[in-house]
Amino acid sequence: MKQFSPLQRPNAWEGMESAKIHSRYIPGKKAITPGQAEAIANQRYPDGQMWMLSPPADELGIYYVWKRDVSELSQYIGYREIAIDQYSGDILKMYDSGSGSAGDVLLDWQWPLHSGYAFGWPGRILVLSSDLACPVLFVTGVIRWRQKCRARRAAEELDRHRTDR
Known part of the structure; x- marks a missing residue:
């Protein structure tokens, strides 16, 4: 894939979670709760539904939020990844499907095309046949x-x- 187009995400299947994004550790400060992380993501990006919320693994980890069915992006591959600092609640990084390099967009289209999700029922019937x-x-x-x-x-x-x- 790198010969075709360099990827902007380190790993398209694991998303930003595999990137080197860290929270700024503040000694003595309590981390935000998963509910607060979800509220921050929904406040900034209200479109779509919560699909996954991964809590930080350690004191430098981030909240990783994944929203799907983001219709403002695409009917077929509309998802958004959001990285949130566990102490300040700041959004450290965000990735919208269908954006990035041509390689990123190609990888984003793999699942919708191979599952039949793309193009609704005609797409599903084509994949089935x-x-x-x-x-x-x-x-x-x-x-x-x-x-x-x-x-x-x-x-x-x-x-x-x-x-x-």
Whole structure:
């Protein structure tokens, strides 16, 4: 992917969580609660629904919030990742799907295209029909193989009858 277009996210499947984003540790200050982190994300970015909230792993960790179905971004790949400082509640970084380099956008489209989520019911029907093509090709291949075996046996039988005369 790097040859096509450099990625702006360190890992498109783990998102910003794998980036080196840290909270500013303030000795003696209590961290915000998960509910406060959710409220901060919803206040700043009200569109979409909360999908995931990951609490900080240690005193330098961040709250990682993921919202999906963000219709202002896209009907098909609308998600938003938000990194929040656990002490100050500041938004440290934010990533919108469909933004970034061409490589980031390509990776964002992988799931909607391969799951059939993209393009609604016509997209799902297209993915279903292409998925059913593999077993259909297998079954028709076995049928054709058996037909050829029978034809070969019939031809051998016919040759044997001709030579017997």
